[in-house]
Amino acid sequence: MINFNEQILDSDFKLSIHSRGFNYGDALFETIKTSYGKLLFWEDHYFRLMASMRIMRMEIPMNFTMEFLEEQIKKTLEANKLRQASARIKLLVQRNEGGLYLPDNNDVDFIIIVQEIKEDFYLLKNEFYEIDLFKDYYVSPTLLSTLKTNNKAINVVGSIYAKENNLNNCLLLNTNKHVIEALNGNVFVVKGNEIKTPPITDGCLKGIMRKQLLEIIKTIPEYKLIEASISPFELQKADEIFITNAVVGIQPVTKYRKKTYTNKVSKILLQKINIKLRLD
Template identity: 75%
Template sequence: MINFNGTIQDNNTILNANNRGFAYGDALFETIKTSYGKLLFWEDHYFRLMASMRILRMEIPMNFNMEFLESEINKTLEAKGLTSSSARVKLTVYRNEGGLYLPETNNISFIIDAKPLPNDFYLISENAYEVDLFKDYYISPSLLSTLKTNNKSLNVVGSIFAKENGLENCLTLNTNKNVVEALNGNVFIVKGNHIKTPPLSDGCLKGIMRKQLLDIIKDIPEYTLEESSISAFELQKADEIFLTNTIVGIQPITKYRKKKFLNIVSKALIQKLNVKMRLG
């Protein structure tokens, strides 16, 4: 069951060949973690979605406020029996069908789906997590590359590459050969007490968890934070590398090529992240 424009219905009755999200990737989505009906970092998700819709020139309905969408997400959670556990919610917004590359309308529809998650809080995994660079294709840094759209061919092909090579993930590069992000999240590197992450101008996703970590790190006096380009050479010199997204929270990388990494800073940050989650 899914929520389609406010109606709970079977998910096999929605998609057709003229759906612009399917035909042209003319869609945006937000992946939201919920805990016992609470939408984590909902305000940040909402404002990112609104900004992204404006960039793609989608018509934002008058009723598309925070309260309306939150109630629709909760309606979906209730229909799927997920109000008393943690869940992964996907909110997709797409331009209504009509036209070819040039749409006939900028009006939109939305779909909300939810699936259960095993953990209520963010946990640091102690499992091996090896990554390498994905160099078959490059991200072109622009405002569009920072949006969470349905155009994810690089991420799909990169994920297949990672599986074929026995990797847990890959780090992507932009056309300037700088490290941008992972296939499913933002990247941070740690050297001593210095923490560094690529700037949005390098083409990385404007991640919600990235924003939470930036806010947390800025309030810790023993760490210095830098948003600037990361070269592949810096990965070998780092003490720690970790990835972030809203579902996992923080995922430490244990190995990149021949270099193995610690997770001391990751563990310290995830404790503060869980505090922020409870208070937010």
């Protein structure tokens, strides 16, 4: 069952062929993890969505409060019998159909899709995880590249490349040839006591888990947080690399080309993330 503009409908519901999300990628989305009905980091997701809608010049409905959307998500979980389980939520907002590149209006529809997942909180992933660079195409570092829109062609092609080369993931580069993120999340590089991640100005996604970790790392005196451009050369000099997103949490990287990595910092940060969730 899905939620389309407050209506609970069968999951085989079909969107119009004139959907702007389908035709032009004129849509934004948030991927949210829930644990037994609790929306993890919901406030951060909500404010990112509102900021993104303003950047995309979408009209924000008066009823689009944090409480209203949370209620709609929980209503969808209930319809799918997932209030007492863990789930992956996709909250998609698209501009109403009409017009070509220029829309007829800036009003929006919303769609909520839910899918059950196994992990209630965040677990350390110990399995072998290999990455490489995806260099066929580059990300232009602009404000639009920091948004979660339906324009994800580079992520799709990059994912196919990763599968063809037996990789678990790839890192994307911007037009300045700096590493900015993975195909499905932000990237952190550890060298000694320094934990480095690309700045938003390099074009990386303004990730929710990234935000949580920036706040946590600043409270750990043993480590120094650096937001600065990362060159591909630095990857082979690093002690540790990990990828973050709101559903998986922290994914340690095992191998990049001939270099292998530890996961010491990943363990520490994952523990602190889970403690934060228990306290909230």
